[in-house]
Amino acid sequence: MNFENIIVEKNNSLAKVTINRPKKLNALNKATIEELHNAFKSLEEDAAVRVILLTGSGDKAFVAGADISEFAHFSVDEGATLARAGQEMLFDFVENLSTPVIAVVNGFALGGGLELAMACHFRIASDNAKMGLPEVSLGVIPGYGGTQRLPQLVGKGKAMEMIMTAGMIAAEEAKNCGLVNYVTTQEELLPLAEKIASKIMRNSSTAISEAIRAINANFEDGVNGFEAEIEAFGECFGTDDFKEGTTAFLEKRKPNFS
Ligand code: COA
Numbered sequence: 001m002n003f004e005n006i007i008v009e010k011n012n013s014l015a016k017v018t019i020n021r022p023k024k025l026n027a028l029n030k031a032t033i034e035e036l037h038n039a040f041k042s043l044e045e046d047a048a049v050r051v052i053l054l055t056g057s058g059d060k061a062f063v064a065g066a067d068i069s070e071f072a073h074f075s076v077d078e079g080a081t082l083a084r085a086g087q088e089m090l091f092d093f094v095e096n097l098s099t100p101v102i103a104v105v106n107g108f109a110l111g112g113g114l115e116l117a118m119a120c121h122f123r124i125a126s127d128n129a130k131m132g133l134p135e136v137s138l139g140v141i142p143g144y145g146g147t148q149r150l151p152q153l154v155g156k157g158k159a160m161e162m163i164m165t166a167g168m169i170a171a172e173e174a175k176n177c178g179l180v181n182y183v184t185t186q187e188e189l190l191p192l193a194e195k196i197a198s199k200i201m202r203n204s205s206t207a208i209s210e211a212i213r214a215i216n217a218n219f220e221d222g223v224n225g226f227e228a229e230i231e232a233f234g235e236c237f238g239t240d241d242f243k244e245g246t247t248a249f250l251e252k253r254k255p256n257f258s
Helices: 030-045 076-095 110-119 146-154 156-164 170-176 186-199 205-217 225-235 239-251
Strands: 006-011 014-019 051-056 062-063 101-105 106-108 122-126 130-132 182-184
Touching: 006 030, 014 030, 014 186, 030 076, 051 062, 051 110, 051 186, 062 101, 062 110, 101 110, 101 186, 106 110, 110 130, 110 146, 122 170, 122 186, 130 170, 146 156, 170 182, 182 186, 205 225, 205 239, 225 239
Parallel strands: 014 051, 051 101, 062 106, 101 122, 106 130, 122 182
Antiparallel strands: 006 014
């Protein structure tokens, strides 16, 4: 895969996607969003890839937002199209991948950057990271799912405050309010991500993909999450991983998932 704005690396079952526009603090322009979509699609189709890490290049930013220079002149219709296309192509797409995606937040995660981190299955951050949705300071609102996913993660009141003030919160505060799961030093960030990924890889990837589907069902309009869970639970019983996992337990050995 050849990309201009991102770097994709694979190391056995672990893939790392790095947004690589450090001079623009990895701001998400249209081309980067398209490349990210293509990279995630291809990694999802690669059965050897069990976990994907998403990070930003340089030591300053994960992603400092959507690329403001691209939409500053947009009309009402163009604005709505920008948000819809981005949500479908990248943010909803990542959230619904069956391969786990961990956001490795290594600096500023602002606007579309925080929205992208929130679309990942979970987040870890370095202690220099700063997170926020500053869109109202530009006269616009979050358009890549931020008004929906931030309240899901931090609660409605905190999300209201963060969005209304357009302020940034530090990594420790982000951890305290459930936005990120762990905070560590910049040096330890990637090793921590790899350690968590290796724990995930010990488990059944088919069961993990059913779990992602069931958890996501809780947040879908008109979908009964408990019903989705029952269905996904049942599906697991038809898999080789289920046979291997339960047999290995009964035989008092470690499972060897395909
Ligand atoms: N879109 C486009 N370009 C961006 C950008 C964005 N969201 N965020 C940063 N950049 C660019 C800057 O324009 C600058 O480019 P230049 O060197 O060609 O002028 C470069 O990245 C470095 O940013 P700079 O502002 O000089 O760095 P800083 O350390 O002084 O400030 C931030 C860092 C993150 C506080 C600041 O860049 C910022 O506020 N960015 C916008 C955040 C935002 O509103 N995001 C939501 C967008 S909807």
